[in-house]
Amino acid sequence: MGALRLPALTSIFTSSSSAAARCSPLLPRFPSHFNQPLRRLSSGTFSAQSTAEKGILSESEEHKPRVQCKENERKITPRSQDFNAWYLDVIASAELADYGPVRGTMVIRPYGYAIWEAIQEYLNVKFKETGHSNMYFPQFIPYSFIEKEVSHVEGFCPELALVTIGGGKELEEKLVVRPTSETIVNHMFTQWIHSYRDLPLMINQWANVTRWEMRTKPFIRTLEFLWQEGHTAHATADEAEKEVENQDWKPLPVLPKPTQLRQ
Numbered sequence: 001m002g003a004l005r006l007p008a009l010t011s012i013f014t015s016s017s018s019a020a021a022r023c024s025p026l027l028p029r030f031p032s033h034f035n036q037p038l039r040r041l042s043s044g045t046f047s048a049q050s051t052a053e054k055g056i057l058s059e060s061e062e063h064k065p066r067v068q069c070k071e072n073e074r075k076i077t078p079r080s081q082d083f084n085a086w087y088l089d090v091i092a093s094a095e096l097a098d099y100g101p102v103r104g105t106m107v108i109r110p111y112g113y114a115i116w117e118a119i120q121e122y123l124n125v126k127f128k129e130t131g132h133s134n135m136y137f138p139q140f141i142p143y144s145f146i147e148k149e150v151s152h153v154e155g156f157c158p159e160l161a162l163v164t165i166g167g168g169k170e171l172e173e174k175l176v177v178r179p180t181s182e183t184i185v186n187h188m189f190t191q192w193i194h195s196y197r198d199l200p201l202m203i204n205q206w207a208n209v210t211r212w213e214m215r216t217k218p219f220i221r222t223l224e225f226l227w228q229e230g231h232t233a234h235a236t237a238d239e240a241e242k243e244v245e246n247q248d249w250k251p252l253p254v255l256p257k258p259t260q261l262r263q
Helices: 009-013 017-023 083-093 110-129 143-148 150-159 182-192 237-249 258-262
Strands: 038-040 046-048 097-099 106-108 140-142 161-166 169-177 201-210 224-233
Touching: 106 110, 110 224, 140 143, 143 169, 143 182, 182 201, 182 224
Parallel strands: none
Antiparallel strands: 038 046, 097 106, 140 169, 161 169, 201 224
């Protein structure tokens, strides 16, 4: 099956608010002052146009010089010049996210979180159509669970965030702030699955995870980030293989086609 297609984000920046409402599910999520028509600035950024359409402006207003808000005129570095700077400039100018007070963290702003909500809503429908149920597992995982999986220890040990004190007292066992959920999910599966009659068990989790990354970048990798993880258990290897093959439709396109980029 083909990849899922979400409405183009460019539909947010339409000159007609009614057209935007028809084209994009994101606009209703933004605060009302974000839902005004947008005009492109010479710098390539967008700003809210709070005045009426030019056709209904009075003659005196029409000839007044436009006062442009400096805050919304952040200069965007050309992508061909410095891709990294361009990426960060776009995030800041579009108000998708900002840096958090702790190094390596970020605050997802309304525009950015609206995109995340749209992805969740779209995929939740697809997951339920295929028999998956949403669940939520604890964020704190016993360190002994991680130790059972040698691959987890080797892969995640440098990135683990550990809790050693709780309620002012040293804990008997260290707790890991969730880097991923396989160990705790597998532990709970053993409590719930007693025979083939309990299978298949297919769950999905929307959660935050923490990995103490040395190099971070907004939306690519931060100390804490949001994600989706699916976990399933099946009675036979063939059923498990079919579930893997059924994931072909789940990836989301994150870049437009080259022709759209040129436009």
